Amino acid sequence: MESNFGEGESNHHVIDMWKVDPDRLASMQLKISENPKLLSKAAGRRSCCIFRVPQGLIEANGKAYQPRIVSIGPYHRGQPRLNMIEEHKWRYLGSLLSRTQTKGLTLEKLLEAIAPLENEARECYSETIQLDSHEFIEMMVLDGCFIIELFRKVGKLVPFEHGDPLITMAWILPFFYRDFLKLENQIPLFILQRLFEISQLPGETTALTTPTLSFLAMEFFNYSLQRPDEVINTTSSSLCTANHLLDLVRSSFVVVEETEKNRITTPTHVIHCVSKLRRAGIKLIPGKLNESFLHVTFRHGVIEMPMITMDDFMTSFLLNCVAFEQCYSGCFTKQFTTYVTLLDCLINTYRDVEYLCDRNIIENHFGTEGEVASFINNAGKDVAVDLDLCYLSRLFNEVHEYYRNSWHVQWASFKYTYFDTPWSFISALAALVLLILTIGQTYFAAYDYFDGSNS
Structure with missing residues (x-):
């Protein structure tokens, strides 16, 4: 009894000695009030469409979700291994401006056109993007114009510069086809659409029509996809509700459900x-x-x-x-x-x-x-x-x-066993013939025996 009482008294004494640390309490309250950053509260909304790939899929499939040569959007921005193409993004932006500045479309106007879309674009990402407004808008314009300019050049609406390594080096374009269709490597399609519309010049037409962004995108990826022309035309002419390039190409494969x-x-x-x-x-x-x-x-x-x-x-x-x-x-x-x-x-x-x-x-x-x-x-x-x-x-x-x-x-097991290959069929046929001959021999032997007995 005394021993138990003493133990209880000791525990009570320890509880009296423990006091809440005000700094720790303030830290906990701060964490309670903070919004999640790695998977924001907006990630469950339909407006959110660009995600980090779940760790389970990465463990199963390795680096299939990481861009190999070009970063698009914020998730892989600034990685040293992707800097080679980062330099060419600025060259392509300069190429676009060299055509549009004479028509009144300057770099300042490109930035001003995307600025009103900043909040909507941020909501497309499942993570909180740690870039200020100027950095975020610059990234959208730089990456968006690079994609659009590349689409136009590959689509032969705009000529490549003589000796452009992005087209003369055969290994680069196939990596673009893959990197532009990676989930972590997307920018919203409405950003691309806005940049495409304001930078389009009257001379950028095919034989009969002015191509849409969807058409140029599907033509670009079709160097790897090899889809029939009617699929490209249907995808391009229908009302585009895709969220980004990956969603656009994905939707061209989806079948109508009954x-x-x-x-x-x-x-x-x-x-x-x-x-x-x-x-x-x-x-x-x-x-x-x-x-x-x-x-x-x-x-x-x-x-x-x-x-x-x-x-x-x-x-x-x-x-x-x-x-x-x-x-x-x-x-x-x-x-x-x-x-x-x-x-x-x-x-x-x-x-x-x-x-x-x-x-x-x-x-x-x-x-x-x-x-x-x-x-x-x-x-x-x-x-x-x-x-x-x-x-x-x-x-x-x-x-x-x-x-x-x-x-x-x-029935299928019988056919699979005996008739799946010519040799198995020949073996089965030989066995059947042997069985028939054996039965015949037995019959005639028995017939001769009983016929001799009767005589």
């Missing part, structure tokens, strides 16, 4: 890999040549998938589209995430990739079949997708039900 057709009332099931689906009699064939690779269908035991070219550009583009869909609250149709999930289901090993390449569903310029399989499996890691609400939910369930049908599985 909501009622895809709505289901039962839980959606994931599907098996290509090898197992083939054993169940499910075939995979290439879709129409000019269709988006997102347009995947399933009818009568056949999955139809338009061809996708796996190369450095496409793998970077896929990953950044998925990252955008994972972060942006206004992205209701996560079709790239769903498509990557489908590929992740279909591909387990290099053999699955090998079959899809043989079927002209994947065109591999990325590496070995094993490297493609590894990329797909990593791309599907740590992504959130609601299969019940995705655009392929009905396809997932129909493939699952077809696979579960025992008659399909048994």
Whole structure:
């Protein structure tokens, strides 16, 4: 009893001795009152569309989200490894001004045109940008004019300077195609649109029309995408509601969802890999040549998938589209995430990739079949997708039900085992002939025996 009392008295004494540190208390109160900076409160709004890529995706896919040679916007601004192109941004701004100053568009007017859009532009970033107004507006003008001037030069509306290294050195433009479509490397499209409008001169026309910014952008990226002309024209002529260049190009692939057709009332099931689906009699064939690779269908035991070219550009583009869909609250149709999930289901090993390449569903310029399989499996890691609400939910369930049908599985397994290759067919045929001959021999031997007994 005395020992317990003494212990309690000691604890009470310690509590009496402990006092709140006023400085620590003030520090805590300050942290309570401060707004988050690395993921601002505005990050959940639809106006916020440019994000830092989540750490889980970076751990799965490495440096696929970082710009390699050019920084656009604030997230990678000032990095020494990107300074080479930073110098050329000023040269391109000078090139633009040399044409527009005679028409009254000076550097001062460019800055004044973007200044009213500063707050709206800041709200597009998920982080609080630690730049003052002058620095922020300068960055928007410099980066925006560089992109627009490059689009015009590549689109042959404005000539390149003689010997311009950005065009004469073959390795640079392919990096621009990738870097301009990275989620962390964006500026708002309305900034680009404003700069494009005020810097456009009457002579900048194609054969019949004045090109839009969307058209020039799609033409620029089409050196890697190789999309048909009708897709570029449709994307360019429709009312542009994209948030930035990544969103613009992404939207050109998105297929129109048939909501009622895809709505289901039962839980959606994931599907098996290509090898197992083939054993169940499910075939995979290439879709129409000019269709988006997102347009995947399933009818009568056949999955139809338009061809996708796996190369450095496409793998970077896929990953950044998925990252955008994972972060942006206004992205209701996560079709790239769903498509990557489908590929992740279909591909387990290099053999699955090998079959899809043989079927002209994947065109591999990325590496070995094993490297493609590894990329797909990593791309599907740590992504959130609601299969019940995705655009392929009905396809997932129909493939699952077809696979579960025992008659399909048994018949397909028989065909896969005995008729998959010419040699297996010849072996099965030889075994059948041998069986028939054995039965015939047994029959005639028995017949001779019983006929002799009767005699």
